Amino acid sequence: MKKEYLDYLENEVKLRATQPKLTSNDHQDIECLLCENIFSATVKSKVTNHRKTGFVGCHKCTMNQKLVDIRSRNINRLKEKFDFEVPEIWKNEIKLSGTNKECGHTFTSKLGNLLNRGVNCPVCNVEVKRERCLNNNERKYQESLVYKKDFDLYRSIVENETKKNYKEYKHILNPDNLPRVLAKAGNIGYHLDHIASRSYCFHNGIPPEVCADYRNLRLITWKENVEKHNLVDEEEIPEFIREMVENVNRV
Numbered sequence: 001m002k003k004e005y006l007d008y009l010e011n012e013v014k015l016r017a018t019q020p021k022l023t024s025n026d027h028q029d030i031e032c033l034l035c036e037n038i039f040s041a042t043v044k045s046k047v048t049n050h051r052k053t054g055f056v057g058c059h060k061c062t063m064n065q066k067l068v069d070i071r072s073r074n075i076n077r078l079k080e081k082f083d084f085e086v087p088e089i090w091k092n093e094i095k096l097s098g099t100n101k102e103c104g105h106t107f108t109s110k111l112g113n114l115l116n117r118g119v120n121c122p123v124c125n126v127e128v129k130r131e132r133c134l135n136n137n138e139r140k141y142q143e144s145l146v147y148k149k150d151f152d153l154y155r156s157i158v159e160n161e162t163k164k165n166y167k168e169y170k171h172i173l174n175p176d177n178l179p180r181v182l183a184k185a186g187n188i189g190y191h192l193d194h195i196a197s198r199s200y201c202f203h204n205g206i207p208p209e210v211c212a213d214y215r216n217l218r219l220i221t222w223k224e225n226v227e228k229h230n231l232v233d234e235e236e237i238p239e240f241i242r243e244m245v246e247n248v249n250r251v
Helices: 003-011 043-053 059-079 111-116 122-145 150-168 198-203 222-228 239-250
Strands: 015-017 027-032 038-042 082-084 095-100 106-110 190-194 217-221
Touching: 003 015, 003 043, 027 043, 038 043, 059 082, 095 111, 106 111, 150 190, 150 198, 150 217, 190 222, 217 222
Parallel strands: none
Antiparallel strands: 015 027, 027 038, 082 095, 095 106, 190 217
16 A cells, blocks of 8 residues: 555544554554554545545544534534534533524423424414414304304304304403303303393394403302293393384384
8 A cells, every 4th residue: 555645644644554554444452542453444444434424533533523413503503593502511411591583582302302392482483382272273263154154153153253252252241250150050150141142132133242241241159040930031132222222123
């Protein structure tokens, strides 16, 4: 083997051929000058690999260099999105504390989650999932209406709008946060009642959104609701619904 070739192997690749009289294509024991590891390979393969990749030393040393390069690339990727302290140990299981540069949220997440799942911000991701869930529920609700007719359809729309209005106007309808129960009887608690019942509004041509208006809602005990039997006291009906009923009747 030429001396220039052996010198290149030692000076550039940091490897030493233990049997320099063999050809570059012969397998032989090669010593790593970086870690003193001895392994079997051809001189030609190690020189060719160095010229392609620039890595020096044996396979173990090469793997360490690759890991360093990967770690550096991952750090740069994360720094584009987050402000964080680089951990001394770089493993997927390590929990990383950082701040999202775009939204400003501070969070803690496993390093592997941020690198492999493309998560921009776990805090924002919760909102994305919540929005997706709400949209999915709305889609299912709209699909369910297709199979309902007349009063069943009317009642479903009223119930859906009622839930929304109670949530928005709870501070007015239930300022004392009284306990609500779903059962008709047997529990201590309150029901959300439509003053002008759904049946009354349906038969009088009142739009379901009007029937579900917070001004037509109130909290009453379950016993009052059971005894009511959907009967409507004309004097209790909200003024805006009475006026609408009168207008419908005139037409």
